Amino acid sequence: MRHILLAALLAATALPAWADPACSETVIGNSRTLSCAYKNMTVVSNYGIPRVVQYQLPAGTPPPGGWPAVLMYQPSVFPTFWTAPDYTPAGAYHQVRTIEALLDAGYAVIAPPTNYARLYQFWDTNAPGVDSWVPYTSTDDYGFLTKVINGVVAQQYGPINGARLYATGMSSGGYNTSRMAVSFAGRFRALAVQSGSYATCLGPMCNIPAVLPWDHPPTLFLHGSSDYTVPVNTMQAYRARLQAQGVDTRQVLGPGLGHEYLPEAPEEIVDWFNAH
Numbered sequence: 001m002r003h004i005l006l007a008a009l010l011a012a013t014a015l016p017a018w019a020d021p022a023c024s025e026t027v028i029g030n031s032r033t034l035s036c037a038y039k040n041m042t043v044v045s046n047y048g049i050p051r052v053v054q055y056q057l058p059a060g061t062p063p064p065g066g067w068p069a070v071l072m073y074q075p076s077v078f079p080t081f082w083t084a085p086d087y088t089p090a091g092a093y094h095q096v097r098t099i100e101a102l103l104d105a106g107y108a109v110i111a112p113p114t115n116y117a118r119l120y121q122f123w124d125t126n127a128p129g130v131d132s133w134v135p136y137t138s139t140d141d142y143g144f145l146t147k148v149i150n151g152v153v154a155q156q157y158g159p160i161n162g163a164r165l166y167a168t169g170m171s172s173g174g175y176n177t178s179r180m181a182v183s184f185a186g187r188f189r190a191l192a193v194q195s196g197s198y199a200t201c202l203g204p205m206c207n208i209p210a211v212l213p214w215d216h217p218p219t220l221f222l223h224g225s226s227d228y229t230v231p232v233n234t235m236q237a238y239r240a241r242l243q244a245q246g247v248d249t250r251q252v253l254g255p256g257l258g259h260e261y262l263p264e265a266p267e268e269i270v271d272w273f274n275a276h
Contacts, residue, residue: 022056023100034096035083036103038111041157045115046143053148054080054111057158058103066161068189069108069152070273072099073169073176075195076122080111080173091261095170101266107273108160112148114172115140123176126202136183141176149187166273168192170261171230175199178238181216190276192220192269195227195259197234206234208241218248220272222265224257248276 023036038054045051058067074080075090082099084092099109114121124130124139136142153162165188169177174196180188182199198208219242223235232253239249250272254262262268 021059022103031085031087033083033085034093034100036096036099038082043144043147045140047140049115049117049140051113051144054082055109055157056103057108058106062159066155066159067106067108068164068166069110069160070102071165071167072109072111073123073173074111074113075171075173079113090259094261094263094265097266098269101270105270108158110152110157112145122172125179125199126175131200142183149184164189166190168194168269170194171196171259175201181213185213185215188217190218190273192222192272194222194261194265195224195230197230198238201234203229204231204234206237208238212241212245216242216247218276220250220268222252222262222268224254224260226256227259229259
């Protein structure tokens, strides 16, 4: 009896407070809604603008050194969804599925938001003039994301391995994912750009530098073949430049899909990050 009680006590104490399963699905009629719980942390940017970072850790005991972590950047207009029915526009249900897949695979998910003090939501990476007459390091995003990344490394979000960071995002968040290679060198193991292209591109306007960072992380590209907001050829030009420099890349095209999260995103992103 004493051994049974001891085993039960060990089982109860082995999992910390963040161990509860984060995601659950409900079915109403023919519709499914996936919902993942999250925590909040407010980070004040260098310009004094508070932004609420949403995050969640995998269930269970972290591995030695802490969980690997994925920074997930929101698209323009819409926030990062942690709950979505399967009929949500732009494939947002698949974005929540991606969160669930990452958590199930043992990745912490950190979702920093854009600057909500603006009327329209977008990341500074491809604002007019950035990297030409406006240094990216002077933007509000740079100071904010530096604080977020440093906080992740310092385990302010829980037991996370700061040497195993990854990034993904869709639309403006995809461009911001590319920005991680340009302005946060050495921080990320691999990237997954969805419906986006190089950091300073914007829709069909896309001028990719002749030489990209020599240490550009391996990059997965997910894109709808019929995306007219961010034309697929802008992504392919970025990928071709990386391939020419010997950077590991992979392309996943959604036939007939537009500017949206791809159904293949959860499995493809987890596999890509696991491989790097």
